[in-house]
Amino acid sequence: MKRTVRKKQPSRKRRSAAGERTQLVERFPVVGIGASAGGLPALQFLLESLPPDTGMAFVIVQHLSPDHESALPALLASRTSMPVLEAREGLALAPDHVYVSPPGVRLTLARGTLHLSRRQRPQGKLRLIDDFLGSLAESAPGRALGVILSGTGSDGTDGLRAIRSAGGTTFAQEPSSARFDLMPRSAMEAGVVDHVLSPEGIAGALAQLAHAPGPRLARPAPSSSSPGEPEQDLAHLFHLLRTTTGVDFTHYKPSTIQRRLGQRMHLSQSSTLADYVRYLEKHPEEREALGQDLLIHVTSFFRDPEAFEPLQQHVFPELFRNRPSGLPFRLWVPGCSTGEEVYSLLICLLEYLGENAATTSIQAFATDVSEQALAHARTGLYPESIAADVSPERLRRFFVRTEHGYQVHKSLRDLCIFARQNVVGDPPFSRMDLISCRNVLIYLGPVLQKRVLPIFHYALNPGGFLLLGTSETVGASVDLFSLVDRRHKLYRKKATSHRPSLAFNYQEPVAGRHEDTRARLKRTPLEQDPQREADRLVLAQYGPPGVIINDAMEILHFRGHTGPYLEPQSGAASLNLLKMAREGLALELRAAIHQVRRGASRVRKEQVRVSGDREGQRRINLEVDLLWASSGARERYYLVLFEELPEPPAVPASRGGKTRVGRKSPRASTGEEVERLREELRMAREHLRTLLQEQEAASEELRAAHEESQSSNEELQSTNEELETAKEELQSTNEELTTLNEELQNRNAELSQLNSDLNNLVGSAQIATVIVGNDLRIRRFTPMAESVLGLTSAHVGRSLRELPLPMDLPALERAISAVTDQLTPFEREVRARDGHWYSLRLRPYKTLDNKLDGAVMTLLGIDRLKHSLEESHQAREYAEALVETMREPFLVLDSHLRVVTASRSFYESFQVMEAHTVGMPIYQLGNGQWNIPQLRHLLEEVLPENTRLRDFLVEHDFEQLGHRRMLLNARRISGRELGTQRILLSIEDVTGRT
Known part of the structure; x- marks a missing residue:
């Protein structure tokens, strides 16, 4: 019979806890903060102004040098009460925590946890901020907030664009408050920033977003038969947007409208849609901002x-x-x-x-x-x-x-x-x-x-x-x-049999709607000058018609009736003079204008034939004059006048002796026509020859200039590419150096504080200490060394060999060399010339990286100790002399009952030798003969309680001496001078007494 093995399922309590954590991660907002050069002060101001209970997680990504260890977490931790952690692989985000990216890695976010990958040395610009903000927008849509602070380059712009498109809110540091404003300006110019504030202002806005009430936005379904109040508010909101932006958002996707509208309501601290509509009515700039938010501009080169x-x-x-x-x-x-x-x-x-x-x-x-x-x-x-x-x-x-x-x-x-x-x-x-x-x-x-x-x-x-x-x-x-x-x-x-119905509703641009039409119609001169008006009428009636043109032969002004000479051509509208000239006039116009351009101030051509609509050909005089708009104008203007010639008079003819008016003979008319055509052909050939020569010369010059420009352009392009590459590398290095410099400045401030603490500590120490190098030059000394060795600030940097020290140290240089070479401490007692005694100690000087770089010399005053030792030696000598002069056996024992000293009479009375007595326990004297029970009782039980004892009778049988009766007198003494406990024991032999 088979046994069914069931896989162990997690407990319901465990599954519930895991689900709560997942829901929590999915609920709290995440703020991505990007900074580069000059970003450290901005980050410190931002964290100082942030409350510690926003419920948000903050992730800081800064351009850091991968070759140096970063002190950024420690620097930021002193500015906020929130925990500041360095990001590591798989670290889960938690609200009210700050996470800092480590140097030399690429940081991303996925499913609420941080992920680190190796950062390659950039060939161009850095994209560390873009990479993280992009992953933040993808991992936390709608909950992501992006902040760009001081820095150079444009890193972070694409990341803010991704956050904004995912329904998040974006911030940029106000350029005037940033040490380097290129990164904030790049994001602002790209149009992906919702708010431009100082670091303190950004902190305040984040706090408002954290504690603002959620938007109560309820949009009924389109099929709702009875629209409620929210739908009316939305309709009013869409009307405001339509009148401001010209765009009707009524039928846009509801999810897009709700997401963007919810953000703006948060920022304006509006709890209901009706409140926000009233806010829109009072703030036109908010309508513009909302319209821009709803017009989502999310794109990139070669997207997908x-x-x-x-x-x-x-x-x-x-x-x-x-x-x-x-x-x-x-x-x-x-x-x-x-x-x-x-x-x-x-x-x-x-x-x-x-x-x-x-x-x-x-x-x-x-x-x-x-x-x-x-x-x-x-x-x-x-x-x-x-x-x-x-x-x-x-x-x-x-x-x-x-x-x-x-x-x-x-x-x-x-x-x-x-x-x-x-x-x-x-x-x-x-x-x-x-x-x-x-x-x-x-x-x-x-x-x-x-x-x-x-x-x-x-x-x-x-x-x-x-x-x-x-x-x-x-x-x-x-x-x-x-x-x-x-x-x-x-x-x-597809080709369809029916044409789809199209409906277009023209709407006047928003800018044009705000302008009063009647006001535009009134934009005419207030009054006319009567004299100038009279001149205009006379010229219009009696002066020759003409036009004013510019260098491009565009007609700027018509004077009089020019219809017989100019007419619009079919096709695209144009005011070009040559295109509007009637047949036969364009060639003469081109030639006359060309002559004026070449230096003539006035050119007149007579008997020019122009083809008309109904009248046929007519003769006119053509005149071109050079005009100047002002003395400093670069563009020239020309006045072209058309002067109508009267028809030639009829030639009288004679027939039968009578005179009558008649026409010219056909032969004469043909001869004039041929002559006219020859003249026109000659002029055309001359004009074309001139144009060809000028065109060839201009083409040759342009060809040579083009070749030179092309060659120079290739060289410049190659040089420019090299310079751009070098500039990008320098820019990247400069950002890292700037960030490193900021950290060093903070480290210098800390070192300055530590140096102050050290100076106060050294100044309060009553020990003469001198730090010297391997060459015996003085680096630093304590104030006590000034009084002991007679040093002053002028002695710093001088060698000890050059100084007259107040004590004899003949082997000092050799001792310092031994200390630095063999790493063995040196200690010796020295006496100054004034009689004071000092303990000279030499220790090797080690750096933080465990390198030897000199020695530390310490002089500790031991004058009192020296005198105390001398007094102790004298007292010991006195005691030994006293013991030697005693006639009865006498012993001095230490606390362990070992013999310290004994009188001569003791050695003689009990026949023991000094070498086998001093330093030996009393019970082991004489091969254990002094292991007397009564003596043990005296020394171990009676004497500790009574301190002293007189005439204690002890009887014992010795191997060499036989039976002895002894009276023992003992006393236990102790004191600071002795440094330990002593027992004085005197022995009186009373064997023969009764």
Whole structure:
């Protein structure tokens, strides 16, 4: 029969405790703090201002040198009552604790525990802060808070962006309070900072977030038939945002609205939604901030890199197969945010085209509802952290290194047109080959998605492609798009029999709404000068018509009726003079203006023929005059006048003796026409010859200049790359040195305090101590040494050999050498010339790393001890003389009953030798003959109680002496002079007495 072995299950109590810990870890907020150069004072001020009971965990990541041990935990521990721990592998976070990253490691967070990995020496910028904040945003969405303090570079910008996109709150140190403001400014310029405060202000804001009540946000389901008060508050809130930002957030995803709204309510200390709506009404700047928070700008270069593979392998080859050479490739990126997406697509497109990129027309349109994000995208300036997403080859080819990071090359920026557009309500672009709308639909509700996808279908060319995010689909619009790549969410436009219904609601820009239309209409001169008005009327009626143009031949002002000479052309509107000139006038205009440009102040051409609409050809005089706007103006202006000539008079004809008006003969008319054509041909040839010569000269100069510029550019680019590499390395080293310097300054302060304590300790010690080096030069001495050896501050650095010491130390140098060489202490008694005695002690001087570097000489006054010893010796001599003169046997015993001394009569009476007596226990004298029971009783029992005893009778049989009767007198004495206990024992032989 088989036995079933059941696996032991953990107890319910144990499972409950583990669950509580997990829930606790998932509940408390985690604050990631990044700092670099100059960050130590900011960290200290921040921790000093933080209360110890926020319920938050604080993790500090600072750029530290991997080659030196960090004292940062100890420095910060003195500024807060919270425990400050150095992070280690697998350490679980706990609220109200501070964790500091150790030097030389990369710190990340996963499932509430810290993880350390080896940090490689950076070739470019450091990303330690970005790495941790990114893992914090992923591990604790909604509970993560990011703080960037003083530092150089841009580390931390991407980390704050990740925290903000995950629903967290971000802070940056106010630049004026930071020793180095590049890191805070980089985050601020990227638009990923919610609050810019001083370190103390950041601490106060964190405390408010910790103790503020949670938001009571309740949004009913869309199907609610009776909207309650929260729904009315939300409707009012959306109305405020719509009037301020021009964007209607009504149908955005509820989860996004609730998360962002909850953050703003926390920061404004609003407990209910109604309170927050009232706060919005009073603070317009909060409406702007909330609108920016709801417009989530989360993007990066080559986000989800695998999504770009089907573009290179399938989309671009399909779109450029048998494509007409003059047809432009059109790309649209709605919701472009700060532009990384559109630039990434263009880089992939240019890499695919290769050498054909120069001959291919590309039109890229990027739109967004945020003017701030569009301004950033137009500039194309991004932090150095993009090097983690963009390969070095692409950085070299498509970017320009600047002081603040990387800027997209101008040739790439010129391909993009950035415009403000609400994709939901504004009219779209058309005839698009590719639309990339990644991670935009996830923030829109179903209502908005149903409106946006038909717009994309309308905007695409037949067979055009639509690229969505990895978490997005076309949903109910499957009849409009066919799936091409399921994994990368690539779709293609379907040909449909019905046209999707589109509805566009034009909304005036927010900036224009606040401007009064009637006020704009009133922007006219208040009064007109009558004299100037009269001149205008006379010139308009009797003066020749004309125009004022600039160097680009753009018409700036019309004077009079110029319709017979100028007319707009079909196509795109243009005010170019040559494009508007009627037939026959452009050549003469170009020639006259060219002559004025070459130095003539006035050029006049007569009998110029101009073709009209109905009148046929007419003759005019053409005049071009040079105008100057002001004496300092660089651009020149020209006045072009058209003077109408009257028709030539009719030629009289004679027939039959009568005179009548008639026309010219056909032969004369033909001759004039030929002559006119020859003149025009000659002028045209001359003009073309001049233009060709100037063009050839200019082309040659441009070619030479281009070659020189190209050569210089290659050299400068190579030099610039080397300098940039060196600059990055120096910057990284400088950050580490700055941090190390701050730690050294704090260490110096501690050493200064220790030095003060040591000086006070040495000053209070009443011992003459001198520290000397191996060369006997004095380094330091105590105040007592000044009085004993006669030293002064002027003796520091001088050798002991040069000083007249008040005592004779002939072997001092040899003794110090023996101490430092053999590590054996030296001690000797010396006597000063004034008669005082001292104990000279020499000890080796060891450094903290156990190296010998001199000796320590100590002089301890033993004058009183010396005199006491002399007195003791004298007293001992007196006692020995007294014992020697005693006629009766006499013994002096110590506390252990050993014989200290004995009288001569004792040796003679009991026939024992001194060598076998002194130092021996009394019971062992004479081979144990003195082991007398009565004597034991006397010394061990009677005498300790009575201190003294007189005439104690003892009888004993000795081997050599026989039977003896003895009277013993004993006394126990003790004192400081003796230093121990003594027993005096006298023996009187009374054997023959009765």
